[in-house]
Amino acid sequence: MVDPGWSSGYNPRPMASTRLALLFLFPWSCLIAQTTPVPAVTPAAAALRLGMNQHTYEWVPGFARLEDGKEFGNMHGCLVVDRAGNVLCNTDTEHAVIVFSPEGKVLRSWGKDFRGGLHGMCLREEDGKEVLYLAHTGRHEIVKTSIDGEVQWALGWPQASGIYENEGQYAPTAVAVGPDGRIFAADGYGKSWVHLYDKDRNYVKSFGGPGNTAGKMQTPHGLLLDPRGKEPLLLVCDRENHRLQWFTMDGEHVRTMDKDLRRPCNASLRPDGGLAIADLAGRITLLDKDDKLICHLGDNPDEKLRARNDVKREQWKDGEFLSPHGITVDTKGAIYVMDWNRLGRLSKLVHVGAPTEPQKTGK
Numbered sequence: 001m002v003d004p005g006w007s008s009g010y011n012p013r014p015m016a017s018t019r020l021a022l023l024f025l026f027p028w029s030c031l032i033a034q035t036t037p038v039p040a041v042t043p044a045a046a047a048l049r050l051g052m053n054q055h056t057y058e059w060v061p062g063f064a065r066l067e068d069g070k071e072f073g074n075m076h077g078c079l080v081v082d083r084a085g086n087v088l089c090n091t092d093t094e095h096a097v098i099v100f101s102p103e104g105k106v107l108r109s110w111g112k113d114f115r116g117g118l119h120g121m122c123l124r125e126e127d128g129k130e131v132l133y134l135a136h137t138g139r140h141e142i143v144k145t146s147i148d149g150e151v152q153w154a155l156g157w158p159q160a161s162g163i164y165e166n167e168g169q170y171a172p173t174a175v176a177v178g179p180d181g182r183i184f185a186a187d188g189y190g191k192s193w194v195h196l197y198d199k200d201r202n203y204v205k206s207f208g209g210p211g212n213t214a215g216k217m218q219t220p221h222g223l224l225l226d227p228r229g230k231e232p233l234l235l236v237c238d239r240e241n242h243r244l245q246w247f248t249m250d251g252e253h254v255r256t257m258d259k260d261l262r263r264p265c266n267a268s269l270r271p272d273g274g275l276a277i278a279d280l281a282g283r284i285t286l287l288d289k290d291d292k293l294i295c296h297l298g299d300n301p302d303e304k305l306r307a308r309n310d311v312k313r314e315q316w317k318d319g320e321f322l323s324p325h326g327i328t329v330d331t332k333g334a335i336y337v338m339d340w341n342r343l344g345r346l347s348k349l350v351h352v353g354a355p356t357e358p359q360k361t362g363k
Contacts, residue, residue, distance in 0.1 A: 047059075047352075048061070048318055048319045049352070050297045050298055050319060050349065051286070051295055051297055052294075052295050053354050054353050054354045055286055055294050055295060056351075056352050056353060056354060057297065057335065057349035057350060057351055057352065058349065058350045058352050059298075059318050059319050059347070059348075059349055060104070060347070060348040060349070060350060061318055062104075063104040063346065063347055063348045064100055064104040064106075064346040064347075064348075065104070066106075071343040071344055072091055072093070072095070072098065072343070072344025072346075073091050073092060073093035073095070073342075073343070073344050074091060074092040074093065074309070074341070074342045074343075074344065075089065075090065075091050075092075075325070075326075075338050075339065075340065075341060075344040075345065075346070076090070076091075076092055076119065076309075076325060076340050077089070077090020077091070077092075077118055077119045077120065077121065077325070077326055077338070078090055078119070078120050078121040078174070078222075078266060078326040078328075078338070079121075079268075079326040079327060079328040079336050079337075079338050079346075080121050080122070080123040080132075080328055081123075081328050081329075081330045081331075081336070082099075082123060082130055082147060083125070083130060085101075085102050085330055085331070086099050086100060086101055086102065086107060087099070087100045087101075087102070087328065087330075087336050087346075088100075088121065088123070088132075089326070089338060089346055090118045090119065090120075090121060090326070090338075091118075091344060092115065092116050092117065092118070093115060094111070094112045094115050095109035095110075095111065096109075096110070096111025096112070096114035096115055096118040097109060097110055097111045097114075097118070097121075097132075097149065100346070102330070102334070104346075104348065108148075110148065110149035111149060114134070114136060114139075114143075116138050117136045117137040117138025117139060118134060118135075118136050119135050119136065119137045119172075119173050119174070119189075120134065120135030120172065120173055120174035120175050120186075120222070120223070121133070121134055121135075121175075122134075122174075122175050122176055122177055122223075122225075123147075124177050129146070129147070130146075130147040131144060131145065131146060131147065131152070132144070132145050132146070132147060133175045133176075133177055133183070134175065135172040135173055135174050135175045135185065135186070136172070137171040137172065137173060137189050138171075139154075140156065140157050140167040140168065140170045140171065140172070141154050141155055141156045141157070141172070142154070142155040142172060142175050142183065142185050143155070153201070155183070155185070155197065155201050157169075157170040158170065158185070158195045158203055158206065160203040161193070161195060161203065161206045163191055163193060163206060164190075164191070169190055169191060170187055170190045170191070171187060171188070171189035171190040172185045172186060172187055172188070172189075172190070173186055173187070173188030173189055173220075173221050173222070174186040174188060174220070174221065174222045174223040174237075174266075175223065176223035176224060176225045176234060177225065178225060178232065178234075178249050179225075179227075179232055180199060180249075181198075181199030182196060182197065182198055182199055182204070182249065183196070183197040183198075183199075183201065184196055184197075184223055184234055185197070186220040186221070186222070186223050186236065187220070188219050188220050188221040188222075188239070189219070191209070191210065192208060192209060192210045192216075192217045192218055192219060192220055193206045193207070193208050193209050193217075193220075194206065194207055194208045194217070194220055194223070194234075194236065194247075194251065196250075196251055205250075205251060207247065207251035207252075208220055208236070208251075212241050214245075214253050214256055215245070215247075215253035216241075217236065217238045217241065217245070218238065218239070218240035218241045219238070219239040219240040219241075220236045220237070220238055220239075221237050221238075221239040221264075221265050221266070222236070222237035222239075222264070222265055222266035222267060222278075223235065223236060223237070224237075224266075224267045224268070224269070226246065226269070228269075228273060228289065231248070231249070232249060233246045233247060233248060233249075233254060234246065234247045234248075234249065234251075235267055237264040237265055237266055237267055237277070238264070239263050239264055239265060239280065240263065241258070242258060242261050242262060242263065242264070243256055243257060243258035243261060243264070244256070244257040244258075244261070244264060244267070244277075244291070245257075257287075257291050259293065260285060260293040260296075261277065261279060261285060262279045262280070262281035262282075262283070263279055263280040263281045263307065264277050264278070264279055264280075264285070265278045265279065265280045265324065265325050265326070265327075266278045266325065266326055266327050267327070268327045268328045268329045268335075269329065270286070270329050270333060271329070271331060271332075271333050272288075272289065272333075273288075273289035274286060274287050274288045274289050274294065275287040275291065276327055276329050276335055277327070278324035278325055278326060278327035278337060278338075279296075279324055280306075280307045280323050280324060280325060280340065281306045281307050281323075282298075282299060282300035282303075282305065282306030282307065282320075282321055282322065282323065282324070283296045283297065283298055283299035283300065283321055283324065284296065284297040284298055284321065284324055284327065284335065284337060284349075285297075297321075297335075297349065298319055298320055298321040298324075298337075298349075299320075299321075300320045300321055300322060301320070305320075305322055306322065306323065307323050307340075308322065308323060309323065309340055309341060309342050310341075310342055311323075311341060313343060316345065321337060321339060321347070322339045322340075322341060322345065323339050323340040323341065324337050324338070324339060324340075325338050325339065325340040326338035332351065333351030334348060334349065334350050334351055335348070335349040335351070336348050336349075337349070
């Protein structure tokens with residue numbers, strides 16, 4: 001039995017790519033006992049507001065904290081919201097997937113065998129059940145599991161592509177699934193290709209590759225299936241080219257958005273048809289349905305605290321992000337943000353729309 005106590009830091013231990021096992025389910029009781037309720041904000045307290053006009057948000061203070069000074073451990077992955085409204089979050093610890101209630105309470109966790117590299121998640125409903133597609137950098141594979149972590153299959157390195165000499169050169173950071181079940185795997189920490197498989201996991205093709213011209217990539221870090229047009233597109237967060245790119249389901253380049261972004265890590269759709277972008281360099285970016293800038297949220301004024309994993313808790317400030325890495329938006333428009341931080345930081349912004357009085361504060 002592994003001690004279910006929370007890690008105070010990051011100690012990765014990648015698994016072999018051939019290893020398949022049922023994931024360890026941690027008892028709810030031991031997790032719930034370690035949580036601290038989100039403190040209530042008194043009516044007299046001024047809400048910390050970010051954004052502008054109908055895109056105004058309130059920062060939830062004390063969200064997702066553990067008692068007795070315990071830390072979640074290194075957060076370096078993605079976020080998704082299930083149909084119950086709960087938030088699934090990656091860490092590099094034995095709690096590779098932590099499930100939070102919308103109020104920030106830990107409900108359960110799992111993923112002992114995925115410690116040290118579970119980096120991307122895609123949630124999908126198939127045959128009436130929610131399933132997860134996971135990208136693991138250390139295991140060099142894409143894995144499909146149930147919502148509770150039961151492994152269904154694993155897909156190893158794309159040897160058929162001819163791009164790699166060995167599996168160690170392949171470090172997938174994201175996965176997305178098309179309407180027909182085709183699978184996209186982004187090699188964000190490897191050779192900057194996106195690999196396409198059919199619904200039966202047969203290799204089809206690779207597209208992208210290193211470069212900065214249209215269709216090329218430098219760290220295709222995050223993927224999102226974008227259903228907003230006449231035909232679904234694959235959105236790629238081309239992080240080190242400071243841009244977003246859209247591709248057809250067959251991997252053909254469609255368009256690029258390269259303004260008002262620093263280092264986009266991941267993207268999430270908002271209920272109004274716009275996008276929320278996690279920018280590693282200290283802020284969240286909101287785009288409208290036409291992918292035009294609305295505003296930035298929580299922009300950290302101290303450049304020395306941006307895109308760093310080692311920022312100490314005493315340097316954290318409500319209303320300011322550090323290194324936004326994962327992001328998801330629920331059906332009510334609330335935004336959840338994971339900072340890349342060795343202690344683990346998860347924040348929530350509640351959508352309040354146009355305020356009835358001037359904003360108290362914001363970035």
